[in-house]
Amino acid sequence: MAGRRLGRLCPGSSILLLCDMQERFRHSVAFFPQIVAAAARVLQGCRELGVPAVVTEQHPQVLGPTVPELGAHDLPKHPKTCFSMVVPAVEAELRARPHLTAALLCGIETQACILHTALDLLERGLDVHVVVDACSSRRWTGWWRWGGCGRAGPSSPPPRASSSSCCGTPPTPASARCCS
Numbered sequence: 001m002a003g004r005r006l007g008r009l010c011p012g013s014s015i016l017l018l019c020d021m022q023e024r025f026r027h028s029v030a031f032f033p034q035i036v037a038a039a040a041r042v043l044q045g046c047r048e049l050g051v052p053a054v055v056t057e058q059h060p061q062v063l064g065p066t067v068p069e070l071g072a073h074d075l076p077k078h079p080k081t082c083f084s085m086v087v088p089a090v091e092a093e094l095r096a097r098p099h100l101t102a103a104l105l106c107g108i109e110t111q112a113c114i115l116h117t118a119l120d121l122l123e124r125g126l127d128v129h130v131v132v133d134a135c136s137s138r139r140w141t142g143w144w145r146w147g148g149c150g151r152a153g154p155s156s157p158p159p160r161a162s163s164s165s166c167c168g169t170p171p172t173p174a175s176a177r178c179c180s
Contacts, residue, residue, distance in 0.1 A: 007127040011049040013099050016042065018055045018072060019085050019107025019114060023064030028138045029108050038134035039106040040071045046104070054078065054093055056085045058113070083116035086124075094124065102127040106134035 018039060026032055046053055055066055056078045066072055078089040086094070094100060103126050105114055114135050118128045 007102055009102050009129060011051050013101040014051050015100055016046045016051055016053040016104045017085050018053060019117060020056060020058045021067055021070050021107055022057055023067055025108055030136050035134055035136045036067055036070055040069060042106055042131055042134055043071055054090055056080050083112045084120045085117040086120040100126060102129060104129045104131055106131045109137040110135045111137055
């Protein structure tokens with residue numbers, strides 16, 4: 001995988017995955033209205049380009065339905081009880097489209113569901129594009145400090161200098177560039 005390059009998105013070989021944008025998260029996820037609005041714009045663009053979309057809901061009986069402002073009312077909702085979106089129903093949707101080469105990811109929570117979904121999709125050989133402006137978490141601690149992202153979040157304060165790297169170990173020249 002070290003030699004793999006990030007591929008281009010093409011409508012005929014891409015899929016949009018919308019992860020867990022549910023009512024219960026409305027007041028606990030950082031920047032929730034902005035995240036949902038950005039994901040809704042991505043969904044609208046994908047519809048215009050003919051890119052299929054998949055929606056998951058984490059424990060929908062507990063966390064509620066997908067929020068209406070996402071505009072995904074007509075899409076089937078796949079329930080899940082694990083971090084990854086790649087549950088059997090979604091796996092079947094991916095297998096039904098053998099021409100897929102890329103996936104776009106939007107939703108919550110970045111450090112859990114988006115991460116595990118991205119890893120599962122990469123294992124399946126797909127290029128994964130995380131739409132950063134359409135992802136967040138309940139506890140937003142400044143993901144610009146994560147290695148390699150190179151940008152700050154919506155309405156975020158400027159990054160500060162750090163005496164440790166992103167993972168809490170002594171800084172290296174590379175971590176100093178991304179974490180300070």
